[in-house]
Amino acid sequence: MRILLTLLVKEFKQIFRNRLMLPIIFVIPVVQMILLTYAASLEMKGISMAVVDQDYSQASRLLVSRFEGSPFFEISLTTSDYQKAVRELTRDRVDVILHMPHEFEKRLYSEKETDLQLVVNAINATEAGLVNAYCTRILFDYNTQVRAEWFGLEGSGRQTTLEMIPRYWYNPLLDYKIYMFSGILVIIVTMIGMLLTALNLVREKEMGTTEQINVTPIRKYQFLMAKLIPFMIIALFELAFGLMIGRLLFGLPIEGSLGLLFLFTCIYLLVVLGIGLFLSTISNTQQQLMFLAFFFMITFILMSGVFTPAESMPLWAQKINLVNPVAYFMKVIRMILLKGSGFRDISREFFSLCFYAMVILTLAIANYRKTT
Amino acid sequence: MVDHEHIIEVKEMVKKFGSFRANDRLTFYVEKGEIFGFLGANGAGKTTAIRILCGLSYPTSGEIMVAGHDVYREREKIKRKIGYMSQKFSLYEDLTVSENIRLYAGIYGLGRNQIASREEQLLERLALSHIRNRLIREIPLGWKQKLAFSVAIFHQPAIVFLDEPTGGVDPITRRQFWEMIHDATEEGITVFVTTHYMDEAEYCDRVSIMVDGRIDALDTPAALKQQFESKNMNEVFLKLARR
Numbered sequence: 001m002r003i004l005l006t007l008l009v010k011e012f013k014q015i016f017r018n019r020l021m022l023p024i025i026f027v028i029p030v031v032q033m034i035l036l037t038y039a040a041s042l043e044m045k046g047i048s049m050a051v052v053d054q055d056y057s058q059a060s061r062l063l064v065s066r067f068e069g070s071p072f073f074e075i076s077l078t079t080s081d082y083q084k085a086v087r088e089l090t091r092d093r094v095d096v097i098l099h100m101p102h103e104f105e106k107r108l109y110s111e112k113e114t115d116l117q118l119v120v121n122a123i124n125a126t127e128a129g130l131v132n133a134y135c136t137r138i139l140f141d142y143n144t145q146v147r148a149e150w151f152g153l154e155g156s157g158r159q160t161t162l163e164m165i166p167r168y169w170y171n172p173l174l175d176y177k178i179y180m181f182s183g184i185l186v187i188i189v190t191m192i193g194m195l196l197t198a199l200n201l202v203r204e205k206e207m208g209t210t211e212q213i214n215v216t217p218i219r220k221y222q223f224l225m226a227k228l229i230p231f232m233i234i235a236l237f238e239l240a241f242g243l244m245i246g247r248l249l250f251g252l253p254i255e256g257s258l259g260l261l262f263l264f265t266c267i268y269l270l271v272v273l274g275i276g277l278f279l280s281t282i283s284n285t286q287q288q289l290m291f292l293a294f295f296f297m298i299t300f301i302l303m304s305g306v307f308t309p310a311e312s313m314p315l316w317a318q319k320i321n322l323v324n325p326v327a328y329f330m331k332v333i334r335m336i337l338l339k340g341s342g343f344r345d346i347s348r349e350f351f352s353l354c355f356y357a358m359v360i361l362t363l364a365i366a367n368y369r370k371t372t
Numbered sequence: 373m374v375d376h377e378h379i380i381e382v383k384e385m386v387k388k389f390g391s392f393r394a395n396d397r398l399t400f401y402v403e404k405g406e407i408f409g410f411l412g413a414n415g416a417g418k419t420t421a422i423r424i425l426c427g428l429s430y431p432t433s434g435e436i437m438v439a440g441h442d443v444y445r446e447r448e449k450i451k452r453k454i455g456y457m458s459q460k461f462s463l464y465e466d467l468t469v470s471e472n473i474r475l476y477a478g479i480y481g482l483g484r485n486q487i488a489s490r491e492e493q494l495l496e497r498l499a500l501s502h503i504r505n506r507l508i509r510e511i512p513l514g515w516k517q518k519l520a521f522s523v524a525i526f527h528q529p530a531i532v533f534l535d536e537p538t539g540g541v542d543p544i545t546r547r548q549f550w551e552m553i554h555d556a557t558e559e560g561i562t563v564f565v566t567t568h569y570m571d572e573a574e575y576c577d578r579v580s581i582m583v584d585g586r587i588d589a590l591d592t593p594a595a596l597k598q599q600f601e602s603k604n605m606n607e608v609f610l611k612l613a614r615r
Binding site: 002003005006007009010013014017018207208209211212213214215216217218370371372 | 426427428429430447448451452454456458460461462463464465466467471474475476478479480481
């Protein structure tokens with residue numbers, strides 16, 4: 001115990017003597033939390049629309065005004081030349097073309113139906129889906145209005161429509177930032193913890209001081225724990241710091257128990273820092289380590305469900321996620337913070353990570369060589 | 373020498389890297405309390421041998437006992453009884469003089485009071501008290517090496533292994549360094565030292581000279597000079613190397 005304490009004193013002194021450490025702990029995460037939360041938004045605003053109106057009628061103008069009134073659309077071009085609109089689409093200046101052909105209004109009156117063309121740039125399929133959904137919604141409203149005003153069908157019961165009014169639980173205003181922020185917090189805690197731990201051990205290897213350590217009667221677990229504990233504390237601090245920023249800037253809700261969140265984070269950190277230590281036992285230089293660490297981190301993070309829900313991934317991907325610690329944490333942090341889940345709700349994840357931590361730390365200790 | 377106890381006993385030690393034999397059937401012993409010089413050109417296999425004796429590297433074969441323990445089975449017991457100063461600097465550059473001393477002393481489990489009083493003595497003897505709070509990276513090479521040696525014997529080991537301890541320092545500091553080595557033997561510490569400065573070989577009680585992984589000569593410096601009809605160890609070494 002005394003030996004571990006001696007080593008911890010050494011590690012903390014070295015960590016805080018590194019001039020880059022304080023910016024890494026304070027500045028970089030804040031910039032990321034603020035920048036990414038605002039930037040990586042899935043909400044669509046300012047969808048650029050080209051209107052091709054070949055009818056110039058009351059009906060067509062009413063439809064256009066509907067789009068103009070929506071916060072999601074910006075009409076950047078109004079023309080009667082369809083080809084011109086297509087050229088704008090090819091140049092990536094508009095996202096969607098609304099095309100109302102000649103006799104749009106006339107057919108609407110005489111035949112009670114009319115044609116309308118919507119051309120959506122679907123290079124980004126998700127985005128295209130959203131644009132389509134917004135457009136459909138506006139057209140539906142337009143349809144209702146036309147039927148009511150011109151044909152007097154409202155409330156007459158001749159053609160009832162079902163309208164669904166959803167209630168959004170846990171995030172009633174569909175504030176996307178809350179969801180995003182919690183995900184980014186996970187990434188920051190993971191990256192800081194894993195990279196700093198792994199780099200620290202490899203740096204000692206490079207400097208040759210591990211040789212001096214290896215010739216002492218120090219136990220392997222003592223040495224590795226002394227490498228792990230400081231960064232675990234830093235990562236936990238990072239979580240607390242992040243929660244504070246989230247609360248102040250984004251009104252991040254904390255529905256569940258903070259104690260539970262921190263307890264879970266401790267176990268989680270044992271796993272990711274253990275992975276960091278393991279990687280550093282198999283690398284000899286910081287460069288090798290960076291490649292390895294980035295491979296694992298990027299895979300873990302992208303598969304964890306930070307942007308897209310892990311539950312909607314293909315089954316094989318979900319199987320892979322069984323060994324992806326980030327996926328567990330991504331899920332649990334949102335459950336605790338946004339839903340207020342208790343220990344029983346997250347117990348499966350909790351015990352899985354406990355087991356994972358035991359395995360990976362055993363591997364790291366076994367793989368660290370005092371004798372080559 | 374009254375006490376003839378062998379503190380290091382090596383029989384037929386072999387270390388292979390692939391098909392290359394870095395150590396080829398080394399057989400020698402080191403007596404308790406002596407200064408044993410381990411000489412040889414660069415690449416002769418000195419560092420390989422010293423690393424095996426310290427438990428940093430596995431031998432391929434051979435019987436090796438260090439401080440009464442077997443290097444195959446009892447490496448951790450050996451590590452309690454030895455000190456080691458490597459070619460590369462073993463002190464932490466981003467810790468101060470005092471922090472380095474306390475770190476290594478703490479690792480060997482010395483008590484707080486014991487550390488404090490011995491640190492005081494040590495700094496006084498080295499005349500380094502005034503720079504105790506300076507970072508290692510800020511102090512001159514010669515001081516670092518003296519300090520590294522003192523740290524390596526701070527826990528009063530039975531044997532200290534020095535791997536080219538005086539590389540790159542001026543003659544005066546080298547002289548002082550050897551005075552420290554002699555002081556250590558007064559305290560009963562056995563010194564195992566590798567070097568390729570032949571004048572330093574004269575300070576050793578016995579020297580072995582390695583050529584291409586083998587020990588080609590082993591005796592007191594005086595006996596070796598006589599055997600090879602040489603004025604000094606430098607000549608002995610050149611004659612051996614050209615053979």
